[in-house]
Amino acid sequence: MFTIRSSILRPQLRPTISLLHSSSYTFSSAAAIEAERTISKGPRNDWTRDEIKSIYDSPVLDLLFHGAQVHRHAHNFREVQQCTLLSIKTGGCSEDCSYCPQSSRYDTGLKAQRLMSKDAVLEAAKKAKEAGSTRFCMGAAWRETVGRKTNFNQILEYVKEIRNMGMEVCCTLGMLEQQQAVELKKAGLTAYNHNLDTSREYYPNIITTRSYDERLETLQFVRDAGINVCSGGIIGLGEAEADRVGLLHTLATLPTHPESVPINALIAVKGTPLQDQKPVNIWEMIRMIASARIIMPKAMVRLSAGRVRFSMPEQALCFLAGANSIFTGEKLLTTPNNDFDADQLMFKVLGLTPKAPSFSDDATFETNACEEVASTSG
Numbered sequence: 001m002f003t004i005r006s007s008i009l010r011p012q013l014r015p016t017i018s019l020l021h022s023s024s025y026t027f028s029s030a031a032a033i034e035a036e037r038t039i040s041k042g043p044r045n046d047w048t049r050d051e052i053k054s055i056y057d058s059p060v061l062d063l064l065f066h067g068a069q070v071h072r073h074a075h076n077f078r079e080v081q082q083c084t085l086l087s088i089k090t091g092g093c094s095e096d097c098s099y100c101p102q103s104s105r106y107d108t109g110l111k112a113q114r115l116m117s118k119d120a121v122l123e124a125a126k127k128a129k130e131a132g133s134t135r136f137c138m139g140a141a142w143r144e145t146v147g148r149k150t151n152f153n154q155i156l157e158y159v160k161e162i163r164n165m166g167m168e169v170c171c172t173l174g175m176l177e178q179q180q181a182v183e184l185k186k187a188g189l190t191a192y193n194h195n196l197d198t199s200r201e202y203y204p205n206i207i208t209t210r211s212y213d214e215r216l217e218t219l220q221f222v223r224d225a226g227i228n229v230c231s232g233g234i235i236g237l238g239e240a241e242a243d244r245v246g247l248l249h250t251l252a253t254l255p256t257h258p259e260s261v262p263i264n265a266l267i268a269v270k271g272t273p274l275q276d277q278k279p280v281n282i283w284e285m286i287r288m289i290a291s292a293r294i295i296m297p298k299a300m301v302r303l304s305a306g307r308v309r310f311s312m313p314e315q316a317l318c319f320l321a322g323a324n325s326i327f328t329g330e331k332l333l334t335t336p337n338n339d340f341d342a343d344q345l346m347f348k349v350l351g352l353t354p355k356a357p358s359f360s361d362d363a364t365f366e367t368n369a370c371e372e373v374a375s376t377s378g
């Protein structure tokens, strides 16, 4: 224990893998061993599902502790990115995602709206920036952008304008074609969100109108265009823990780790097929966050939908476990989100600082960057 504490203060004295395997670490968890490996050797993409399961199944406080260790080596642990997510085209979606109130297949009382005007979107981005947000994400409830040339061109304009305001810009518009990803990159898009939602095995229970492979293909187009990939999932859909491990495994074995990994807890909405799902508890979130942090050390792990149900101390545990990004704003697309003043207070109480925007055009991450960042983290 003393050796681990020393490693926080003096990274050069970190225990080696062999020490972790020695008799004094007889009771080391997989989280401890793999966190140490990540810290000493950097990110890797060749995780096996069993390795990730062992990390995920570690005693939760040990998992949290080692998630925090990796976090402090890979990031400034006080910095939390604030993203504002705005629904620029709400409802009327042809897809059947079982959790989503925006699907036209479910009667949730949501009124479909057209694409928001440029003035309204830019005004929202301005307000978000004034409130401390550094990334502005625009969401449209579409299956895909193909065949929506006029709307797509409008969105390219929005991207350019918001980037010129000094913010990072993200979009989530459904499936993309390669050419559209290229056009979004030219317009200045920082990141594209396209969640995998759950494991490949459980996915057909949640969505039947597009395949897992189609999702992966969109991520490929985004990556090839040089746009940062934002991709994560949702827990609380009725999946087994093996599915959560499966989701993490798919994300951590992509050709490059996603730049952002949103971890969402289902907000069950009346009228959707998942309306009766029980809310997940905080320890389930912490398991996901700390596991994601250990296996994808450089990613921004985003505490996303469902945060509104967690108290400040519960959110503090999530930040400790390795979360370093949140969504701010009144709503997350159509579901409620945390109050702006409450978030400001939380930053003050927890000593968190907003993360500045980054405009690096490099969407890939060096495999040995973990150690470099370690030397600059606070």
Ligand code: SF4
Residues within 6 Å of the ligand: 093, 094, 095, 096, 097, 100, 101, 102, 103, 140, 141, 142, 143, 174
């Ligand atoms: S999650 Fe997206 S694609 Fe699925 S129904 Fe909702 S808006 Fe449509």
